[in-house]
Amino acid sequence: MATGGWMNTDILSDEVFDVLCKICKNKDKNTEGVKFCVDCQDYFCKKCVQVHSQVPVCAGHKVLDKSLVTSRISKGLLRAPAERCDRHSHKHIDMYCQNHDNVGCSTCMAVDHRSCQDICYIPEFIQNNTYQSASTEIQTKLKEISKTLAEQVTNFKQDKQRLLKRKAKLLAHIRKFRQEINGQLDKMEKNSIDEIEDKVKHLEDKIEDNLKKLKDNMARVTLANDKLASPNTNQAEVFVHVKIGEDAANVANICIEDNKRKSTGDDIQFQPEKAILTLLEQYKSLGTLPKTPGTLFQIKGKQSICVTDTPQEVATDFINPCCLKDGTIILALRYKNKLKRFHSNNYTITDYPLPGAPLQVCSINAIQVAVTLPS
Structure with a gap:
């Protein structure tokens, strides 16, 4: 006996579509896909494409009409790459500049390759040109490069470890040298203190x-005065006490006069040896680091200037050319008694006569040069 119930009519539908909606297909629904997401590489129906666009992760995906995709497929074109541009994250890398053999998004091409003539849409370029994928070759090359990079990383890590160990040794050497200096300063301090102690002891x-x-x-x-002050009827004894008192007074006066000629307290002065401090001030550190052998100068910039129709004398007789900040080049002609000023902005040459043959020329500021002439 048949009973009522629900049946998915989409599954039973006899209608066949070229492409199906990815989301509906996962739900066992047979719905035609009308939009194509380049990033997801999937088709979506009208309803599901709205859901797809509302997902934060998919908000910036490039969505195309099915007709554009199917027309390209019918022409044998490949799907556009889904890789996004590093500089313009909202764009896909779908353009190729043959002049520079470089790929990028449409914005990159508009900004960096505006003067290039051979810019192509990548699927069309691959379709219209005999192209053999070098994926295996590039993978091999990348593996080799990756191995080399890993080896260099290891080398630099080892260099860092050696550098840190060397740093520890150098710091220990500096501290040891500082201790030696401190020891010598301690001796000098002790000698100065001992000298003062001896001087003070003597005084x-x-x-x-x-x-x-x-x-x-x-x-x-005091004793003589006390004896004279005591009552005494013996005149002979009083006479003796008077003479003893006179002698005590004379000796005391001699002592007083002698003390007047002496300093009651010699002042001790200490004059620091400022030459030591002056000597130390001449040094910014406890030592110097020797220059590394074989160290090369680093080139900050270079510029190539093409000069045509230059007089032969300029090419054979000039010495130590001097370049000013504005790009002007000064040439000193050894046997012509003159300077030549080369204007790099308009490629013209101006002569400046000299009273003698120039020996050297150098810039002294942004617009002036100094010339050495024979005496």
């Missing part, structure tokens, strides 16, 4: 000796 001994003499005289004067 301190002198002061102590003077103090002792003063204290002895003070004691004798």
